[in-house]
Amino acid sequence: MEGDPTLRLRVFDLNCWAIRYLSKRRQERVQLIGDALRRDGFDLVLLQEVWSERDYSDLKVKLGGCYPFSHYFRSGVIGSGLCVFSRFPILDTLLYQYSLNGYPYMLQHGDWFCGKSVGLLRSRAGGGMGGHGPFALPSCQLHAEYCREKDAYLPHRLVQAWELAQFIRHTSKAADVVLLGGDLNMHPEDVGIRLLRGWTGLRDAFAEATRFEVSGEGVSGVPGYTGRTPTHPGACSQGCEDGCTLVPNNCFTVKSELLPFPLGIRIDYILYKAVSGFTVKCEELKTTTGTAPGMDIPFSDHEAVMATLHIRRQGQAAGDTLATAEPTLADVVTEARTEVGVGLRAAQRQRYSTGRMAVLALLLLLLQAAAALGALAGLAAGQPFPKLSFSLLAFLAIGILLLATGLHLFHTMEVKMLQGTEEQMRMALRALQERP
Amino acid sequence: MEGDPTLRLRVFDLNCWAIRYLSKRRQERVQLIGDALRRDGFDLVLLQEVWSERDYSDLKVKLGGCYPFSHYFRSGVIGSGLCVFSRFPILDTLLYQYSLNGYPYMLQHGDWFCGKSVGLLRSRAGGGMGGHGPFALPSCQLHAEYCREKDAYLPHRLVQAWELAQFIRHTSKAADVVLLGGDLNMHPEDVGIRLLRGWTGLRDAFAEATRFEVSGEGVSGVPGYTGRTPTHPGACSQGCEDGCTLVPNNCFTVKSELLPFPLGIRIDYILYKAVSGFTVKCEELKTTTGTAPGMDIPFSDHEAVMATLHIRRQGQAAGDTLATAEPTLADVVTEARTEVGVGLRAAQRQRYSTGRMAVLALLLLLLQAAAALGALAGLAAGQPFPKLSFSLLAFLAIGILLLATGLHLFHTMEVKMLQGTEEQMRMALRALQERP
Numbered sequence: 001m002e003g004d005p006t007l008r009l010r011v012f013d014l015n016c017w018a019i020r021y022l023s024k025r026r027q028e029r030v031q032l033i034g035d036a037l038r039r040d041g042f043d044l045v046l047l048q049e050v051w052s053e054r055d056y057s058d059l060k061v062k063l064g065g066c067y068p069f070s071h072y073f074r075s076g077v078i079g080s081g082l083c084v085f086s087r088f089p090i091l092d093t094l095l096y097q098y099s100l101n102g103y104p105y106m107l108q109h110g111d112w113f114c115g116k117s118v119g120l121l122r123s124r125a126g127g128g129m130g131g132h133g134p135f136a137l138p139s140c141q142l143h144a145e146y147c148r149e150k151d152a153y154l155p156h157r158l159v160q161a162w163e164l165a166q167f168i169r170h171t172s173k174a175a176d177v178v179l180l181g182g183d184l185n186m187h188p189e190d191v192g193i194r195l196l197r198g199w200t201g202l203r204d205a206f207a208e209a210t211r212f213e214v215s216g217e218g219v220s221g222v223p224g225y226t227g228r229t230p231t232h233p234g235a236c237s238q239g240c241e242d243g244c245t246l247v248p249n250n251c252f253t254v255k256s257e258l259l260p261f262p263l264g265i266r267i268d269y270i271l272y273k274a275v276s277g278f279t280v281k282c283e284e285l286k287t288t289t290g291t292a293p294g295m296d297i298p299f300s301d302h303e304a305v306m307a308t309l310h311i312r313r314q315g316q317a318a319g320d321t322l323a324t325a326e327p328t329l330a331d332v333v334t335e336a337r338t339e340v341g342v343g344l345r346a347a348q349r350q351r352y353s354t355g356r357m358a359v360l361a362l363l364l365l366l367l368q369a370a371a372a373l374g375a376l377a378g379l380a381a382g383q384p385f386p387k388l389s390f391s392l393l394a395f396l397a398i399g400i401l402l403l404a405t406g407l408h409l410f411h412t413m414e415v416k417m418l419q420g421t422e423e424q425m426r427m428a429l430r431a432l433q434e435r436p
Numbered sequence: 437m438e439g440d441p442t443l444r445l446r447v448f449d450l451n452c453w454a455i456r457y458l459s460k461r462r463q464e465r466v467q468l469i470g471d472a473l474r475r476d477g478f479d480l481v482l483l484q485e486v487w488s489e490r491d492y493s494d495l496k497v498k499l500g501g502c503y504p505f506s507h508y509f510r511s512g513v514i515g516s517g518l519c520v521f522s523r524f525p526i527l528d529t530l531l532y533q534y535s536l537n538g539y540p541y542m543l544q545h546g547d548w549f550c551g552k553s554v555g556l557l558r559s560r561a562g563g564g565m566g567g568h569g570p571f572a573l574p575s576c577q578l579h580a581e582y583c584r585e586k587d588a589y590l591p592h593r594l595v596q597a598w599e600l601a602q603f604i605r606h607t608s609k610a611a612d613v614v615l616l617g618g619d620l621n622m623h624p625e626d627v628g629i630r631l632l633r634g635w636t637g638l639r640d641a642f643a644e645a646t647r648f649e650v651s652g653e654g655v656s657g658v659p660g661y662t663g664r665t666p667t668h669p670g671a672c673s674q675g676c677e678d679g680c681t682l683v684p685n686n687c688f689t690v691k692s693e694l695l696p697f698p699l700g701i702r703i704d705y706i707l708y709k710a711v712s713g714f715t716v717k718c719e720e721l722k723t724t725t726g727t728a729p730g731m732d733i734p735f736s737d738h739e740a741v742m743a744t745l746h747i748r749r750q751g752q753a754a755g756d757t758l759a760t761a762e763p764t765l766a767d768v769v770t771e772a773r774t775e776v777g778v779g780l781r782a783a784q785r786q787r788y789s790t791g792r793m794a795v796l797a798l799l800l801l802l803l804q805a806a807a808a809l810g811a812l813a814g815l816a817a818g819q820p821f822p823k824l825s826f827s828l829l830a831f832l833a834i835g836i837l838l839l840a841t842g843l844h845l846f847h848t849m850e851v852k853m854l855q856g857t858e859e860q861m862r863m864a865l866r867a868l869q870e871r872p
Binding site for chain 1: 515527530558605852859860863
């Protein structure tokens with residue numbers, strides 16, 4: 001083994017909320033983020049919701065000196081919004097677009113247009129790791145939750161969590177260390193997070209951290225450090241202030257959405273695992289809170305998560321273990337499968353009703369065509385329909401036919417993907433049960 | 437090492453051309469395929485274009501005895517058409533849908549609706565491999581080529597070939613042996629095939645085979661064996677009868693498309709590579725030709741490819757080498773990138789023209805709204821427009837606006853994906869050039 005077998009890795013993760021024309025004071029905030037990143041010199045920076053390529057280019061120019069390597073993942077109509085800045089060379093990238101991501105007609109939610117994805121990036125730390133230590137670095141964002149009580153998108157988010165877990169399982173085996181950062185839009189105790197963690201063996205940096213800090217002024221550790229010591233981060237659960245990344249005292253958050261959670265919620269994560277011959281420990285986890293240093297606004301409507309990881313090479317290879325005990329994992333997969341089944345039945349109902357609508361519109365059109373032909377052939381007795389209403393009706397029928405057919409095709413696809421996921425989960429359950 | 441360190445693996449690959457309502461004598465052929473597979477007992481069967489899930493279920497029932505493990509990959513509106521039957525347990529699956537796959541408005545070609553994908557399957561051979569030997573088994577189909585002279589889909593097919601190669605690179609590292617089977621819709625000397633082979637290190641079973649046979653009557657090796665010995669299969673190039681999988685003497689092929697290739701073309705492949713500590717050799721390659729045994733029809737419009745691979749465990753680990761010498765590989769990537777660039781400029785033009793069309797339709801609508809408001813306010817001097825033409829025009833404008841907006845969004849997405857691929861290829865080229 002050459003060189004020092006340990007590496008301290010500082011990782012920064014933030015949902016930047018940089019939607020062109022929609023996000024408040026976007027350009028100002030992107031500048032602030034760039035300044036802070038340049039000042040603080042992390043090793044790896046994972047950003048989400050950088051929807052504008054110009055914002056990425058600006059950041060790239062600004063950060064070129066301290067983060068010579070970067071990548072922007074393109075997908076969907078608007079983009080994936082994912083980008084990565086790194087001190088270490090980026091060897092290779094791969095983008096995986098989730099097969100389900102909301103509905104195109106839910107324009108007010110807009111998730112469908114974003115092409116939400118997981119971007120995988122392979123990197124290799126330099127001398128510190130003795131030339132070894134390839135990282136797999138998935139960065140991702142899952143479908144947003146708009147209403148926790150009646151969450152219509154839960155099945156889609158579970159399909160995404162499952163696909164994300166499967167993607168990590170299949171691509172991470174050759175890496176030494178896997179690091180996942182992103183806005184998962186799920187609370188720590190939600191079934192999707194338990195599924196993702198259980199099925200991949202990823203550990204939650206927040207729960208594992210030896211030290212936890214809330215950085216009072218932006219990301220600069222020392223000057224803004226509030227010296228808050230958590231009781232025991234691992235024991236921290238829903239509604240706990242520590243580690244929350246969507247907090248009521250951020251001026252950009254929607255206060256009404258956080259009413260049931262007066263201390264905020266934790267939906268942004270840094271997860272990690274060592275695959276073989278390495279150990280990873282989270283030395284320290286920090287989140288931002290309040291405004292950026294010297295400014296009246298925070299970086300984003302989300303708080304940033306910053307982890308310091310201690311990676312150490314070990315003699316013996318650690319097995320690729322599952323994080324959760326297997327009977328518990330089987331329960332989690334069963335729970336997720338039940339929710340996917342609920343979504344499947346809803347999708348089947350919608351497929352049926354849009355199909356019926358299309359057939360009705362087609363019948364109406366055929367009827368009209370028959371009436372028009374009849375009138376042309378002089379068969380119609382008495383006064384024919386007024387031309388204007390007749391053609392308006394025909395256009396309406398054509399419009400409904402096209403719309404209903406499009407929706408029918410969409411829901412057919414949705415049904416297929418939900419069925420596929422349900423079947424994969426069934427296979428996984430069987431495999432879990434068959435293990436000695 | 438326990439058990440015999442070698443394994444003889446018999447692989448079957450066929451594009452089944454089983455499109456409901458469209459493919460000729462579909463059910464009869466699916467039955468024939470099932471009978472042949474049951475009789476001949478392969479180890480792994482990779483099928484494409486099994487678009488109907490009922491066909492898959494029928495095959496599953498029929499083949500349950502000799503192929504206890506199987507998987508059907510669901511995707512898109514119609515499905516991916518991919519399914520796998522295996523003698524060995526299927527451990528895990530993953531589906532990757534290509535980001536580009538033709539155009540939704542090219543209804544006569546229909547590729548867009550199929551959700552063409554690569555399905556990855558992990559399997560593990562039993563005692564013969566001493567309990568080791570996980571396979572990665574991607575099975576795939578790329579966008580069809582409808583006109584070789586003016587191939588509008590070439591950029592999309594190249595994006596698919598690149599994504600397929602990247603997917604294999606990222607997922608295969610933990611496997612001992614990678615086996616890719618499928619209808620790649622590319623001739624052996626096409627840039628997409630050279631890119632896929634060069635970038636992944638996969639070897640072409642046909643070019644590597646020690647023996648090559650054309651099986652005269654279906655898949656049964658001995659009775660129908662025509663005893664044809666190739667001069668040297670590796671030297672066989674375009675238009676060579678041996679190995680061709682789309683041949684003029686198959687009654688289902690479109691003869692006019694094969695006019696420039698009187699002996700047929702080879703577009704279905706079995707590719708393989710050993711990743712670590714193993715060697716793979718192709719002992720024998722066979723293709724079907726003519727009709728199925730005792731019948732007046734062939735199995736499909738494609739010929740089946742059957743390979744016998746000899747897998748052997750070795751002491752030392754073989755490096756994950758690229759198949760092509762690196763300067764040559766750089767040329768191939770450059771060539772592919774140029775073609776993707778051509779596609780990108782075409783997509784940008786289409787994005788622009790559909791955007792302009794949408795703006796014009798919107799202007800017309802606004803003009804009409806102004807005229808209608810003017811008429812309502814009594815400002816219009818003289819005779820207003822006849823109501824019927826006026827509303828017909830408005831409906832036409834709305835229709836064009838919706839259609840043009842949809843197309844504009846689609847081409848925006850296309851541009852993003854082509855740009856993303858071009859950039860990835862640029863990164864790959866830089867990495868190739870920087871290597872010592």
